[in-house]
Amino acid sequence: MNNSVSFADVNGNRARDYRGRLAPSPTGLLHLGHARTFWIAARRAQEHRGTLILRNEDLDPQRSRAEFVQAMLEDLTWLGIKWTEGPDCGGPYGPYSQSERRSHYLEAWRRLLDNGWIYPCTCSRKDLALAASAPNDVDDEPIYPGRCRELIKPSQVDAPAGANWRFRVPEWKTIAFDDLHLGSQSFVPGKDFGDFLVWRRDDVPAYQLAVVMDDALMKITEVVRGADLLKSTARQILIFRALGLPVPAYYHCDLLRDDRGERMAKRHDSAGIRHLREIGLTPDQVLRKAETLLASEQNPGS
Ligand SMILES: [Zn+2]
Numbered sequence: 197m198n199n200s201v202s203f204a205d206v207n208g209n210r211a212r213d214y215r216g217r218l219a220p221s222p223t224g225l226l227h228l229g230h231a232r233t234f235w236i237a238a239r240r241a242q243e244h245r246g247t248l249i250l251r252n253e254d255l256d257p258q259r260s261r262a263e264f265v266q267a268m269l270e271d272l273t274w275l276g277i278k279w280t281e282g283p284d285c286g287g288p289y290g291p292y293s294q295s296e297r298r299s300h301y302l303e304a305w306r307r308l309l310d311n312g313w314i315y316p317c318t319c320s321r322k323d324l325a326l327a328a329s330a331p332n333d334v335d336d337e338p339i340y341p342g343r344c345r346e347l348i349k350p351s352q353v354d355a356p357a358g359a360n361w362r363f364r365v366p367e368w369k370t371i372a373f374d375d376l377h378l379g380s381q382s383f384v385p386g387k388d389f390g391d392f393l394v395w396r397r398d399d400v401p402a403y404q405l406a407v408v409m410d411d412a413l414m415k416i417t418e419v420v421r422g423a424d425l426l427k428s429t430a431r432q433i434l435i436f437r438a439l440g441l442p443v444p445a446y447y448h449c450d451l452l453r454d455d456r457g458e459r460m461a462k463r464h465d466s467a468g469i470r471h472l473r474e475i476g477l478t479p480d481q482v483l484r485k486a487e488t489l490l491a492s493e494q495n496p497g498s
Contacts, residue, residue, distance in 0.1 A: 214246025215417050218272065218279060219407070221253040222264035226271045227467040229422060229452040229460040232486040236449055237420035238277045249414055250282030252293040255406050260295070271469045275479045281414075289414040294406050301401040304409045304439060305356050305394065308363070313438045314394055316359035317344040339390035361395035363404075363434065371430045376447040378423065383430035392431050408432050412441040423448040424459070452489040460489070 218234050220226060226234075241248040250272070254260035269284055281287025291297060308314045317340070324338060340362060367386030375381050383389070394405040411419060411432075419429075429446055436443045452460045460467055467489075472482050 213417075214241060214244035215249065215415050216241040216244075216246055216420060217249040217251050217411070217414065217416050218277070219251045219253050219410075219421075220268045220272075221255070221259075222261055222268060223256070223259040224264060225468045225470050226268050227460055227469065228472075228482065228486040228489060229467075231271075231275055231469055231482055232452065233420060233422050233449045234272060234277055235275065235483055235486075236447070238279075240418065240420060240447065244418075246417075247281065248277075248279045249287070249289075249416070250279040250284075250292065251410060251414070252283045252295075253403075253406075255294040255403065256400060257295070265293075267470065271473075274473060275469070275482065294410065297406070297410065298401070300409045300413060301395075301406050302356070304405055304435075305361065305401070307439055308394065308435075309353065309361075311438065312364070314361045314363055315344060316353075317362045317391075318347075318359060319343055337389075337392060340392070342391060345391065356395040356401075357399040358397065359395075360393055360397045362391040363394050363431070363438075365389070365391055365431075365434060371433055373429070373433060373443075373446060375426075376418070376445055377450075378426075378448050381426060381430075383427060385430075385434070389427055389431060394435070404428065404431050404435060408435040408439070408441070411444055412436070412439070416444050418445045418447060420447045420449065423451050450490050452486060454489065 216237050218237055220230060220234075238248055240246075250269075252265055252268075254265065265283070272279075279285070281289065281292065283290075283292040286292075305314070319340075323343065324340070344362070345364065365385035368384060370382050370384050372380065372382040392404060393402040395401050410416075421429075426448055429448070433443055454460055454467060469482060472485070477485070
């Protein structure tokens with residue numbers, strides 16, 4: 197068992213054996229885009245003779261459903277994807293469901309607070325709507341204008357509940373990383389994204405914080421995910437650095453478009469793995485279908 201983070205130990209994970217992860221959130225049924233990303237993650241773990249971990253990202257109690265957890269386990273198994281650590285089979289770095297890992301996220305929150313990286317934001321939704329510039333990406337959070345940055349000096353805070361906590365991004369300092377599939381990437385905090393949430397007012401840790409802690413504690417060496425999360429990766433690198441944790445390698449997969457050219461989302465039932473399985477497609481046919489939907493403008497000819 198090794199459930200504690202050694203913040204001082206920044207000797208990278210990379211020299212160790214390959215550990216990859218599948219990290220679906222049970223907020224809907226898996227679709228072709230997930231199938232392809234998870235298939236690539238499984239293949240890369242296999243090629244490296246590594247370990248594949250399944251992590252159930254059921255952080256949001258409002259949106260996560262137990263029946264979707266069951267469905268994703270079944271669909272992944274049907275696709276022929278095998279993992280050796282996960283909520284269904286256990287492992288040395290569990291628990292493997294985010295809803296059971298709150299103590300780790302609190303530890304990170306405390307550490308970030310003590311080092312001045314985060315601050316409570318009391319802006320209402322209305323304040324933010326009035327002040328914020330519109331984000332470039334509709335799925336992204338608006339760039340926070342920084343209103344609460346210097347307002348409150350938190351001293352005696354025991355728990356994050358009751359405020360939105362934001363990460364103070366180092367503005368205009370480029371964050372660059374080499375993606376193993378898409379090549380060199382760079383983002384500029386303050387322009388591409390602003391002070392982002394690490395803990396929500398309703399006392400739910402934000403995705404970015406949870407994922408960083410989990411990847412560190414589960415000793416993940418390579419993250420395979422969709423290219424829609426590139427900007428999110430830049431945010432996560434800031435958190436890894438702030439916590440003194442080793443940053444994993446990244447492999448961002450090309451996104452898929454549906455027949456109408458729109459980005460694949462969980463609402464597209466016709467692209468659901470469950471649906472394709474029910475109409476008689478084999479796992480191979482499902483994966484081949486996914487290849488035909490690759491968004492050409494995001495495929496750099498590789
Ligand atoms: Zn604020």
